[in-house]
Amino acid sequence: MTSPLQRKLKIAGPTVVTANRLADGAVVWLSPAGGWTDSIGAAAVGSTSEDVLRLLDIAHGDENTAVGAYPAPVRIGADGTPEPANLRERIRVSGPTVALPAGASAAA
Amino acid sequence: MYVYDEFDRAFLQERVVEFRDQVERRLAGELNEEEFKPLRLMNGVYLQLHAYMLRVCIPYGTLSARQLRALAAVARKYDRGYGHFTTRQNIQFNWIKLAELPDAMADLAEVVIHGIQTSGNCIRNTTTDPWAGAAADEVEDPRLYAEVIRQWSTLHPEFTYLPRKFKIAITAAKHDRAAIRVHDVGLRLHKRDGKTGFEVMVGGGLGRSPYIGKTIRDFLPEEDLLSYLEAILRTYNLGGRRDNIYKARIKIQVHEMGAEAFAQKVEAEWAEIRDGALKLDKAALDAIRDRFLNPALEDLEDAPASLATALADPDFARWHANSVAPHKAKGHAIVTLSLKPVGAPPGDATADQMDAIADLADAYAYGEIRVAHEQNLTLPYVRQKDLPALWAKLKAIGVATPNVGLISDIIACPGLDYCSLANARSIPVAQKLTERFADDARIADIGRLHLNISGCINACGHHHVGHIGILGVEKKDEEFFQITLGGKGNSKARIGELIGPAVSEGEVVDVVERLVETYLDLRTSPAETFIAAVQRLGTDPFKERAYAPR
Numbered sequence: 001m002t003s004p005l006q007r008k009l010k011i012a013g014p015t016v017v018t019a020n021r022l023a024d025g026a027v028v029w030l031s032p033a034g035g036w037t038d039s040i041g042a043a044a045v046g047s048t049s050e051d052v053l054r055l056l057d058i059a060h061g062d063e064n065t066a067v068g069a070y071p072a073p074v075r076i077g078a079d080g081t082p083e084p085a086n087l088r089e090r091i092r093v094s095g096p097t098v099a100l101p102a103g104a105s106a107a108a
Numbered sequence: 109m110y111v112y113d114e115f116d117r118a119f120l121q122e123r124v125v126e127f128r129d130q131v132e133r134r135l136a137g138e139l140n141e142e143e144f145k146p147l148r149l150m151n152g153v154y155l156q157l158h159a160y161m162l163r164v165c166i167p168y169g170t171l172s173a174r175q176l177r178a179l180a181a182v183a184r185k186y187d188r189g190y191g192h193f194t195t196r197q198n199i200q201f202n203w204i205k206l207a208e209l210p211d212a213m214a215d216l217a218e219v220v221i222h223g224i225q226t227s228g229n230c231i232r233n234t235t236t237d238p239w240a241g242a243a244a245d246e247v248e249d250p251r252l253y254a255e256v257i258r259q260w261s262t263l264h265p266e267f268t269y270l271p272r273k274f275k276i277a278i279t280a281a282k283h284d285r286a287a288i289r290v291h292d293v294g295l296r297l298h299k300r301d302g303k304t305g306f307e308v309m310v311g312g313g314l315g316r317s318p319y320i321g322k323t324i325r326d327f328l329p330e331e332d333l334l335s336y337l338e339a340i341l342r343t344y345n346l347g348g349r350r351d352n353i354y355k356a357r358i359k360i361q362v363h364e365m366g367a368e369a370f371a372q373k374v375e376a377e378w379a380e381i382r383d384g385a386l387k388l389d390k391a392a393l394d395a396i397r398d399r400f401l402n403p404a405l406e407d408l409e410d411a412p413a414s415l416a417t418a419l420a421d422p423d424f425a426r427w428h429a430n431s432v433a434p435h436k437a438k439g440h441a442i443v444t445l446s447l448k449p450v451g452a453p454p455g456d457a458t459a460d461q462m463d464a465i466a467d468l469a470d471a472y473a474y475g476e477i478r479v480a481h482e483q484n485l486t487l488p489y490v491r492q493k494d495l496p497a498l499w500a501k502l503k504a505i506g507v508a509t510p511n512v513g514l515i516s517d518i519i520a521c522p523g524l525d526y527c528s529l530a531n532a533r534s535i536p537v538a539q540k541l542t543e544r545f546a547d548d549a550r551i552a553d554i555g556r557l558h559l560n561i562s563g564c565i566n567a568c569g570h571h572h573v574g575h576i577g578i579l580g581v582e583k584k585d586e587e588f589f590q591i592t593l594g595g596k597g598n599s600k601a602r603i604g605e606l607i608g609p610a611v612s613e614g615e616v617v618d619v620v621e622r623l624v625e626t627y628l629d630l631r632t633s634p635a636e637t638f639i640a641a642v643q644r645l646g647t648d649p650f651k652e653r654a655y656a657p658r
């Protein structure tokens with residue numbers, strides 16, 4: 001295993017750790033308590049690379065709950081909670097930007 | 109329709125049991141993600157941005173009405189009531205939960221469909237002409253050979269861990285409707301001195317490094333099909349690169365070695381095995397042919413009176429001219445159902461539409477449906493006298509837009525709305541383009557024009573071979589689009605040429621419209637198609653106008 005000192009991660013600003021829930025693939029974020037939340041506003045925010053590496057370690061240690069964890073950039077909103085900072089992450093939060101067929105969202 | 113034998117049915121049932129066990133063990137934490145991922149991929153299960161995606165294989169694009177209803181049921185029960193038909197004649201469901209996937213697969217296995225060979229580094233399901241068995245210009249039904257390839261390739265022990273995925277397409281018609289030249293292996297069935305055989309092309313492909321397949325044999329006798337494919341696969345499996353995922357496709361090997369050297373290796377390998385166990389004898393081919401239940405078409409006359417009467421209605425006439433193709437049997441026709449209505453995601457169909465299409469196939473088309481690589485559906489056996497009634501019903505469910513082969517018949521991948529590899533969204537661009545080009549008379553005047561969109565360089569939306577190709581790229585977290593011109597996916601396949609710097613999402617529709625206006629101004633007559641004009645004029649006049657400040 002790589003020593004933590006050798007691991008590098010460039011962080012440009014506030015960052016959260018996000019993944020997909022194993023059982024249904026839903027988008028989740030690592031929470032400050034070390035569990036997973038389905039609300040980005042409740043996600044743990046790291047602002048240094050050490051912070052984010054620590055969050056990633058927690059996430060990777062819990063691959064039986066959520067898979068494919070990676071760091072995602074956020075902006076801190078007016079209410080002090082994180083919001084997605086790029087299009088990809090906005091789409092992960094809000095779903096496809098195109099209307100699904102009528103009645104589609106009712107199921108699943 | 110090919111009727112699967114007991115071996116295939118039993119195999120699928122076992123596969124569902126096995127996958128159910130794997131999912132249970134994964135959910136219980138007994139398998140970790142690294143162990144599980146290859147197992148799910150072997151069954152067509154991907155993880156996208158929001159959820160799991162199940163890609164279901166539709167062998168050579170042929171579906172029975174019963175199978176289409178089963179797909180509708182899966183869409184409704186486990187997904188969100190719709191599916192996406194792909195350029196490889198498959199269907200994708202975007203929202204299935206891992207825990208429910210085994211049930212969905214069990215339901216599909218009831219009608220012998222599955223997700224095997226739709227993902228991973230194996231020989232993927234063979235695609236073919238959606239008009240196979242019906243096309244007026246075909247030599248023979250190519251599905252026989254697609255089925256031969258399926259039986260040979262499924263679970264082939266030697267080719268389960270190839271350097272990379274491997275895609276085969278086959279056509280038997282003069283006009284290539286299966287994009288064979290952009291496949292790892294393309295097979296063109298033709299006759300020589302009364303014998304059936306194949307022109308064999310290798311090393312075509314899109315993605316990061318697009319190549320047009322090179323012919324390495326003009327005529328391969330049909331009995332040698334499998335031994336020759338085996339020789340190609342062996343040459344690739346041993347010599348293909350495994351050090352770099354971007355260089356692992358056969359196209360790179362063929363390009364680096366040269367097609368001639370590659371062909372020599374194949375021929376040497378083939379010489380060793382051509383008279384061995386893989387030789388196809390007539391009895392073996394006949395046994396497979398016998399399992400294809402082709403409809404007993406009625407003996408009918410062309411151009412029945414009821415059709416002539418209906419053609420007086422200009423709306424019907426427009427649809428008929430656009431979406432109905434000649435059949436090899438008199439009194440019959442091939443009907444394409446456009447899954448490209450204005451403003452909707454290309455290739456999507458709702459569960460309700462699928463059920464309705466299955467009913468119409470039963471009523472009017474001998475219960476058979478095909479998936480075309482342009483992401484449309486086809487009814488291959490329709491009586492000409494039924495066309496007016498069928499049209500009214502297709503219109504009612506929104507699949508009779510008369511835009512087949514026209515600018516709004518867009519091929520588009522799922523892009524950033526679904527796909528975790530995407531740089532940009534494809535579907536919204538497609539939607540805006542169909543809205544801009546919504547006028548039926550205008551698009552008919554523009555004529556044949558293939559516009560293809562991919563959300564990243566993997567090129568799932570075939571942008572390289574679009575007459576106009578659009579590729580999503582990202583610049584500083586904004587979506588931009590590169591535009592290529594002059595690509596072709598048919599028998600004279602070529603890769604489109606980039607016309608200049610990428611344009612923003614806000615500009616892309618205007619740029620496309622300027623390209624089209626340039627064509628309309630410069631064409632010699634309406635008989636000169638867009639692509640013919642681009643070939644005659646070169647890309648310069650188009651570039652100038654596309655980027656001209658307004």
Ligand code: HEM
Nearest residue numbers: 154156194195196313314315316357521522527566567568
């Ligand atoms: C989760 C969604 C998808 C993923 C992860 C994915 C991934 C990829 C990748 C990585 C490649 C490049 C392969 C290479 O160049 O070696 C590729 C190519 C391709 N994919 Fe997809 N794809 C997805 C969806 C689709 C869809 C929806 C279609 C059909 C509309 C499709 C059809 C194709 C085709 C035709 C190619 C290019 C032909 C070739 O293999 O060279 N894929 N895909």
Ligand code: SF4
Nearest residue numbers: 521527530563564568
């Ligand atoms: S082309 Fe790229 S964005 Fe589109 S489906 Fe393929 S991998 Fe995804």
